[in-house]
Amino acid sequence: MATELLTDKSISNAKSTEKPWTLKDGGGLFVLIHPNGSKYFQVRTTLHGKEKLVRLGSYPDMSLAEARDAAKAARKLVADGVDPIQHKRKVAESKALEAETTFKAVAQEWIEIKGSGISESYRSKITATFAANVYPRIGTLSVSDITSPLLLSTLRVMESRGALELMGKCRAWLCQVFDYAKATGKLKGDNPASCLVGVLKKPESEGYPTFLNRNDAGEFLRRLTDYQGRHETILAIWLLMLTAKRPSELRAAQWDEFNLDKAEWTIPKERMKTRQAHIVTLSRQAIAALEDLERLTGHSKWLFPGSDPTKPISEMTLTKAFRMLWPEYRVVPHGCRHFFSTMANEHGQFRHDVIEAALAHKDRDAIRATYNRATYIEERHKLAQWWADELETMREGGRVLPLRARSP
Incomplete structure (x- = not known):
């Protein structure tokens, strides 16, 4: 066994000189002392007949005892025919790769790529859901170490508190993250989220609660x-009901998006679910409401500034207001779109394509979608005005206003 010659005190007291010099320990271990005073542990080994110097660490960050253990490990690798320098490099690369394949890293990479095709509000919802419900449990684990039971237990925490709709969306997002991990080579096995569809509870009803009839809306x-x-x-x-827009689109609206002279509101593509700019046609009632609102919030860039003037109102502002307006009735802000769609389609006076264009539903036929955007604007202006008149009639509890026949 090699004789150990050094002590921590002797290394600490060693002074630098004009040229590098060494303090030898045993078994090929020594301390290299540079002219600037820095001290490095190194071990001299021989592999395949060639001498190799392996740098272990700097003193005092690495203690003498730690250096001796590291030197012993290096000599063991050499005895097994392994190059300690190459081994150290591979270990570092493995750790770096492992850091890149944690669920959080892969999920953030997936969100960044998916972000180009979804609205900012939708992207924020995914990010917030993962941050609150997923990252604390599996965020630091490698995607290859995450099992189906582990994902199931993560989702069942959401299930236990009754957040079934959000849990369902989260499961679908998890499945997409693992699909992405597999496609990019970060996941070697099967997608652990793909088998969870039938083992979790589903919401009692699909879609958003809306008005059951005209009387309830009135x-x-x-x-x-x-x-x-x-x-x-x-x-x-009132504007949400008049325009039938998604709540996120309305609450984040900015004054420079509106042209009241043309009775139009242009929502930029960055805020649209379809990632395409969308023109909202405005009724006389909507313009009157906007002019009323401008006297209150025209000083801000937002139509509806929040308590923090740099941000719009939160999603919960409208949700709470809906609950307070009619506590015993189940309707949510997004349900206004469904009510408009049902009433407009049942009315039969407007083409289905016009209604779909007003709702900014994406047409799967790209050529037809281009044609629709170019030709439906006039019909959508008529649709917007009909709907505003209908809502006023419901509010007054009067008869249904007839619609003039459409020109052939």
Whole structure:
């Protein structure tokens, strides 16, 4: 066994000189002392008849005891015919690769790529859901180490608190993340999320709760007229019903998106679910509401600035207002779109394609979609005005306003 000659004190007291010099320990281990005072542990080995110097670490970050253990490990590798330098490099590369294949790293990479095809609000929802429900449990694990039971236990935490709709979306997003990991070579085995469809609870009803009929919508609107909340919130709900837009699209609306002279609101593609700019046609009632709102929030870039003036109101502002307006009735902000779609399609006076274009539903036929955007704007102006008149009629509880026959 090699004799150990050094002590921590002798290394600490060693002074630098004009040229590098060494303090020898045993078994090929020594300390190289540079003119600038830095001290490095190195071990001299012989592999395949060639001498190799292996740098172990710097003193005092690495203690003498740690250096002796590292030197012993290097000599063991050499005895097994392994180059310690190459081994150290491979270990470092393996750790770097492992850091790149943690679920959080892969998920963030997937979100970045997916972000080019989804709205900012949708991207934020995915990010927030993962941050709150997934990363704390599996974020630091390699995607290859994550099993189906582990994912199931992660999702069942959401299931236990009744967040079934969000849990279902989260499961679908997890499946896409692991599909991406497999496609990029980060996951070697099967997708652990693909088998979870039938083992989790489903929401009792699909879709968003909406008004069951015209009378219920009329009652809701009368309650809105008498609502004692902020006037901006009343106008937000009224505009949501008039335009049939997604709540996220309305609450993040900015004043420079509106042309009241043309009675149009252009939502930029970055905020659209379809990632295509969308023109919203405005009724006389919508323009009146916007002019009323401008007196309250025209100083801000947002139609509906939040408590933090640099951000719009939160998603919960409208959701809470809907609950307070009619606590015993189940309807949510997004349900206004469904009610508009049902009523407009049942009315029969407007083409289905016109209604779909007003809702900004993406046409799967790319050529037809281009044609639709170019030719439906006039019909959509008529549709918007008909819908606003219908809502006023529901609020007043009067007869249905007839629609003039469409020109052939």
